[in-house]
Amino acid sequence: MDPNPIGFQKHDHSHCVADAVAEADRTCQKAGLQLTPVRKRALEILLEEHRALGAYDVLARLAEDGFGSQPPVAYRALDFLTKNGFAHKIERLNAFIACAHPGDIHTPAFLICTTCDAVAEAETDPSHSLLNQIADTTGFRISRAVLEAEGTCPNCLANDQAKDPK
Amino acid sequence: MDPNPIGFQKHDHSHCVADAVAEADRTCQKAGLQLTPVRKRALEILLEEHRALGAYDVLARLAEDGFGSQPPVAYRALDFLTKNGFAHKIERLNAFIACAHPGDIHTPAFLICTTCDAVAEAETDPSHSLLNQIADTTGFRISRAVLEAEGTCPNCLANDQAKDPK
DNA sequence: GCCCGTCACGTAATAACATAACACACCAAA
């Protein structure tokens, strides 16, 4: 199991955490949002993994660092991050992941590997997404979409074939 | 709030419950599946509403009818129904809804009205769904997809306009 | 200075959702 799969590819990870936090800092400055210590730490915690973390996982790490140890501490931080586009909730997993493309308004699609637990965030073309088609034909006005696919990532697919090459 | 919105349109509902149960009966016959009393009743309960019901809602109704009153009773019945295509779980709501198109293998998309809580099940074209496009370009193999949109249904949209016609 | 609104944070308690583990009944095959 690859501990480091972003979009299922390897990369220099120590940089990307720091970079993402720095960018979040800037974005919050501009938008008048407060990236407070708990919130920043929560974002770091999410960024340290390329998989989804449960709220209680995040909470435990926050508590280790001297922050509050009760559920609302984590839920509030995660709420801030998701509301402002720095993180997403993966509904299928009841878990949270840092946004891979923060800043832009986007409708992400997630690819969840059930073998290695990696989660990749894919961009969708908002103009001809299938949900918009549905919305157009039914007259339903979409405010938020959940697009999540479970399956096997390319890495795990390759591993499977290596072991069992039929 | 319309108590009866299937695909957000009105229809004769007493019939459609009975019909759907009858068809589930036939399907189970053919497939060698046991549509036992709890399972059948759970399906009826879901069919009686065109919205998603929590497992504990279903459980309470089952208990009223003399079935077991502990969570596994509901979860097992719902598990049977979802595994065999008679119902779906709405991940966004942690709740369950009867399948509107049972029988066929399909990748449903759900439209969840946040005003009246109605949930409609839309069919998707499996061949050019956006998730397949993503899968093709990334090499990810999808086994299951979650497609859920939150927003406002046509009925509620009309009501809003009637009240506040800007 | 003080008052007050808002916001973030902390905590306790509880609600809501879900599963593990075990016992018993039933039925059909060996």
Next chain:
DNA sequence: TTTGGTGTGTTATGTTATTACGTGACGGGC
């Protein structure tokens, strides 16, 4: 008759999420 599978029921527990309440920090009127 025994055995194995499947379904149901129960107790207990685990996991995820929210409600309710209190405190401190900050900023704008007065």
